[in-house]
Amino acid sequence: MSRRKLLGTAGLGALAAGVAGAGAGYAAADTSPPPVAADPHALPIPFEGVHQAGIVTPAQDRLYFVALDLTTEDRDSLIALLKQWTAAARQMTQGNDVGEMGAVSGSPYSPPEDTGEALGLPPSGLTITIGFGRGMFVDAKGRPRFGLDGKLPDLLADLPPFVGDRLDPALCGGDLAIQACANDPQIAVHAIRNLVRIAFGRATVRYSQMGFGRTSSTSSAQVTARNLFGFKDGTANIKVEQKKDVDDFVWVHEQDGPDWLVGGSYLVTRKIDMRIEIWDRESLEGQEASIGRAKGSGGPLSGGDEFAAIDLAAKGDDGEPAIAERSHVRLAHPDVNHGAKLLRRGYNFVDGSNGLGQLSAGLFFIAYQRDPVQQFVQIQRSLAGSTRDLLNEYIVHVGSGLFACPPGVGRDGYWGDKLFA
Amino acid sequence: MKLPLATVGVLTVAALGLTACGSESGSPSASGDLTVRATDSKCTVSATKLKAGPSTFKVTNEGSKVTEFYVYADGDRIMGEVENVGPGLTRNLVVDLPKGTYEGACKPGMVGDGIRQTLTVSGEAAKKLSDSEELTAAADGYARYVKSQSDTLIVKTTEFVDAVKAGKVDEAKKLYPVARTYWERIEPVAEKFGDLDPITDGREPDAKAEGVDFTGWHRIEKQLWVAGNTDGMDVYADQLLDNVKKIVALGQDAPLTALELAQGSKGLLDEVATGKITGEEDEFSHTDLWDFKANIEGSQAAIAALRPVLEKREPELVAQLDAQFAAVDKELNQHQDTSTGEWTSYDKLTKDQVKALSDAVAALGEPISKVAAVVASAA
Numbered sequence: 001m002s003r004r005k006l007l008g009t010a011g012l013g014a015l016a017a018g019v020a021g022a023g024a025g026y027a028a029a030d031t032s033p034p035p036v037a038a039d040p041h042a043l044p045i046p047f048e049g050v051h052q053a054g055i056v057t058p059a060q061d062r063l064y065f066v067a068l069d070l071t072t073e074d075r076d077s078l079i080a081l082l083k084q085w086t087a088a089a090r091q092m093t094q095g096n097d098v099g100e101m102g103a104v105s106g107s108p109y110s111p112p113e114d115t116g117e118a119l120g121l122p123p124s125g126l127t128i129t130i131g132f133g134r135g136m137f138v139d140a141k142g143r144p145r146f147g148l149d150g151k152l153p154d155l156l157a158d159l160p161p162f163v164g165d166r167l168d169p170a171l172c173g174g175d176l177a178i179q180a181c182a183n184d185p186q187i188a189v190h191a192i193r194n195l196v197r198i199a200f201g202r203a204t205v206r207y208s209q210m211g212f213g214r215t216s217s218t219s220s221a222q223v224t225a226r227n228l229f230g231f232k233d234g235t236a237n238i239k240v241e242q243k244k245d246v247d248d249f250v251w252v253h254e255q256d257g258p259d260w261l262v263g264g265s266y267l268v269t270r271k272i273d274m275r276i277e278i279w280d281r282e283s284l285e286g287q288e289a290s291i292g293r294a295k296g297s298g299g300p301l302s303g304g305d306e307f308a309a310i311d312l313a314a315k316g317d318d319g320e321p322a323i324a325e326r327s328h329v330r331l332a333h334p335d336v337n338h339g340a341k342l343l344r345r346g347y348n349f350v351d352g353s354n355g356l357g358q359l360s361a362g363l364f365f366i367a368y369q370r371d372p373v374q375q376f377v378q379i380q381r382s383l384a385g386s387t388r389d390l391l392n393e394y395i396v397h398v399g400s401g402l403f404a405c406p407p408g409v410g411r412d413g414y415w416g417d418k419l420f421a
Numbered sequence: 422m423k424l425p426l427a428t429v430g431v432l433t434v435a436a437l438g439l440t441a442c443g444s445e446s447g448s449p450s451a452s453g454d455l456t457v458r459a460t461d462s463k464c465t466v467s468a469t470k471l472k473a474g475p476s477t478f479k480v481t482n483e484g485s486k487v488t489e490f491y492v493y494a495d496g497d498r499i500m501g502e503v504e505n506v507g508p509g510l511t512r513n514l515v516v517d518l519p520k521g522t523y524e525g526a527c528k529p530g531m532v533g534d535g536i537r538q539t540l541t542v543s544g545e546a547a548k549k550l551s552d553s554e555e556l557t558a559a560a561d562g563y564a565r566y567v568k569s570q571s572d573t574l575i576v577k578t579t580e581f582v583d584a585v586k587a588g589k590v591d592e593a594k595k596l597y598p599v600a601r602t603y604w605e606r607i608e609p610v611a612e613k614f615g616d617l618d619p620i621t622d623g624r625e626p627d628a629k630a631e632g633v634d635f636t637g638w639h640r641i642e643k644q645l646w647v648a649g650n651t652d653g654m655d656v657y658a659d660q661l662l663d664n665v666k667k668i669v670a671l672g673q674d675a676p677l678t679a680l681e682l683a684q685g686s687k688g689l690l691d692e693v694a695t696g697k698i699t700g701e702e703d704e705f706s707h708t709d710l711w712d713f714k715a716n717i718e719g720s721q722a723a724i725a726a727l728r729p730v731l732e733k734r735e736p737e738l739v740a741q742l743d744a745q746f747a748a749v750d751k752e753l754n755q756h757q758d759t760s761t762g763e764w765t766s767y768d769k770l771t772k773d774q775v776k777a778l779s780d781a782v783a784a785l786g787e788p789i790s791k792v793a794a795v796v797a798s799a800a
Contacts, residue, residue: 071780109680110794201745201784204776 041183042122047093049408050263051251052415054127055368056240056343058219060181063211063347064188065269065364066196067174067401068203070136075146078136079420081202085130085178085195086414095123098194115197117190124184128191130415131267131403134158135175151419153258155266155372156404163385164392171271171399174206179267179366181345185210207399209271211347211364218345224298224306228274228348228361229394231291232298235306236329238343249341249375250368260418263407268376270365271349271399277358279394290390292327300329312336326390331382340378342367362395372402457525459506460484464527464536473520473544481511486530492516492540493524496743498725499566504531504573504603519547530762533754552799555730556679563726564676567607570719571669574603578665582658585641588651597642598703598711598764604638604665605715606722608692609685610672617671621664624701637661639705646705679727680800683793686723689716690786698779700767710756710764713778717753720789721746727796735795738788745785752781 041061045053072078088098097103099113106112137152139145144152180191189210196205215227216234220241227233238245252261279287288295298306302314302322312330314322323330334341344367351360369375383389406416454477458465461484480490480503491502492514500523501516520542526535550558577600584593604611604622611618619627621637628635635643640657644650677685696702697713724731724742731739756765756774770778 071784107794107797109797111790197787200787204780204783 039122042124044094044123045125045127047090047128048410051408052127052129052264052405053093053408054129054179054181055265055345055405056218056246056250057125057127057181058222058240059214059216059345060125060127061183061212061214062181062185062188063214063364063366064180064185064192064208065211065366066178066180066192066208067133067206067269068176068178068196068199069206070145070175070203072202073145075420077202078146079414081199082130082416082420083414084198086409088194088198089128089191089415092118092191092194093123093126093128095121095126098198115190115193117193118187121184121187124182124187126180126182126187126191128195129179129181129267129405131177131179131405132156132416132419133173133175133177133401133403135173148419151258151260153261153404156402159268159372159400159402160377162380162397163388165384165397165400167400168398171207172401174401174403176203177267177269177401177403185212209349209364209399210351211349213348215346215348215363216344218343227346227363228276228350229279229287229291231287231293231295232306233346233363234344235293235298236310236333238341245341246343249370250343252370256370260416260421261404261406264405265368265370266372267401267403267405268365268367268369268372269399269401269403270397272363272365273360273396273398274362275358275394275396276361282394289324290327290394292323292329301327324390326388328383328389328391331389332379337378337382338374340375342369342375342379368405455479456481457490457527458483459488459490459527459529461486461529462536464490464525464538466525466538466540469538469540471518471540471542473518473542473546475515475517478514478516478525479511480506480514480527482506482508484508484529489528489531489535490514491524491526491528491535492518493526493537494521494728496725496728496739497721498562498728499722500562501565502569504569505576518542520544521547530759532757532759532762550729555733556796556799559679559726559728559730560676560682563682563723564673566722566726567610567672567676570603570607571610571672574600574607575662575666575669577603578662582662585645585651585654585658590645590649590651593641593651594645594706597638597645597706598708601638601708602711602715605692605712606719607672608716608719609681609688609723610677611668612688613675613677613681614668614671617664617668621661621668624704637664639703642703643705679730679796680793682723683727683796686720686727686792687786687789689720689723690782690789692716694779694782694786698775698782700775703767707766707768708764709767710753714753714757714764717746717749724789724792727792730799731792731795734799735791738791738795741788742785742792745781745788749778749781749785752777 045057047053070078091098097114101113103112103114103116103119134152134156137145137148137156178192178195180188182188182191192208214225216237217224218237218240220239224232224235238249240246250265252264252266254262256262282290284295288301293300299308300310300323302311310323310329310333312321312323312333312335316322330336344365346363346365349362349364354360367376384392386392406419409415409417455471456467457478457480459480459482466478478490478492482488485508487508488506489502489504490506492500494500500518501514503512503514506512523540523542525538525540528535577596581593581596581600584596611622622639623635623637624639625635625643636657638661641654641661644652644654693713693716697709697716700707700709702712703709728739756770757763
């Protein structure tokens, strides 16, 4: 058994936080080196807190997401796994190696505890966020697993089918999910790879997804990134600075329950294939009408710059709504969805090509919310189907997941500790 | 929680209506000469209470299936074994047993955990071994295993080669996976002799890339399964047997050290994870599961030989290995027809079944990768 320390041994092949990304000073005998500003993209993000990091954390540039199925049925094994994962996540997010001996300090006859590809790299804003799927609580026949009888949140039910879904079961579900985000893809991969390795014999990878070029800004300090349709995506997203929205729409409250999930959030993932080659043959006007925004500025077609309020009532010169009835922004707007909002955190992907001369490209949609039924399901019902969102001609949902993300951990806790208390 | 593998075996045995019997002799057997009467459903040892020291087991197969007889210590550490005892034949096995509890096991049809019988040895206890003596004992124990496996490998390869040269396609097809079983169990030994392994067990794309003739097991496999005949195979068959004999001789001259043994146990699993899971080893015959099982058995034998070393230093690791070996066996054995010993053709497995095997092998691979360091720390 590995005896993982709860706190990484700083310095084991890791860059101490704070000097991350700093160039080497030119130290002369009696002059101190000039101060070097640390690269903000390289700095570590605190792992501990009331909420898990990686939800309202300003979205990093890269994603590596994995869904796993538990292969053990033993409660103690699962608890041990969550403890070991938490310990490893503490270490990696702070830029340290996994384990006691790390990547290069162990016995020459032992496989290194840490896989090593993050040696010498800064923490790069790594966050690791865990979610629990329905399958962790109940088996296919609805019988409780791991002694979690009565702990399954009502809202952790399978998402309903939506018109137009073409879900591949191999890309759906999972007993557990881990989202690793970082500003360096190597760091995100290293995190997931080491967690998967720790899990062998207890959990197995169901599917995984790499993503790049965050498609949502989750902070006012960030410019809005573009999705692979070439449009700014996430202009109207909930921002971390909007304290009230975050509180109302992201975190599970005490009155919502269950107790173990208070301060947590529900994560919805959707793998959305984009028919980009077809989209690219669409006129600029047609593209903009489908979305409801201008491609260049990101401003709504009702007028104004990117952050101008969307005026759903505005009419164009022809007397038709400026923002088309079937445009994406109208159908996703809180005003037509009983006020529902989401905190989106999606990423672009290109998984090679499909052998038909097309890129396998799309959006790995990620949204966090307080209530998946009143939020994601409500909005997706407005959008789904060939008679609804004009974008449906160019997109198809092929993967889907719903996970309950426990609250954050303190100095001594582990992911999900309240659930197993 | 140590898994009583023996119990698992006995349960299976009971389910199959097999029985192990020992004559209830009150006093320990004095002479150390015992008879073992093996049938298709029974394994009768003439005495179950023995004196410490060398014992000779005369194993007679009175059944209709080929059988094997093993003497196991704790954790299925092989103290001695005879393989390939045909119907009507008698083979002798001499085993030097210190005080302790052992199990004798007959394996009719060479399938499963066998019909087991507890053997109690009284008298002189095993002497305490120093670290280096322990490692030597482990290596010696494994060398015994390699010897019995490689003797049978030559026998079975000869039968296979004879069938090929006689143009008996069906018989050769039947013998191919059986002969390979003995090869795959001791593959780390073969791999030690780098130049002989590829010409014996190499695959077609690699031969093409090297610009050399495609030879060995898989060349003949291709002819048998793709062409359905043995045309032009004489030369490959002769060469195969020659090289197998060479490898066996070299292996016996240069037995593996305990550390090589530890690395070999991992190597066998790596073989499974990379070659067998993908179904690329026996791409023409799809007999991969025979090889798969043999690799696992070879790995298990290596770990069993090292068991005393591991028990002393990392008992938790041993418990983990036991549990994960049992899990792999459980997953794997459902694909064998226990009445015939035949394994399911690999191309008939569903994607989910292959993934379940892959998961079980990965789960075993992690603890196995930690064995070498434990052995090194004892050296």
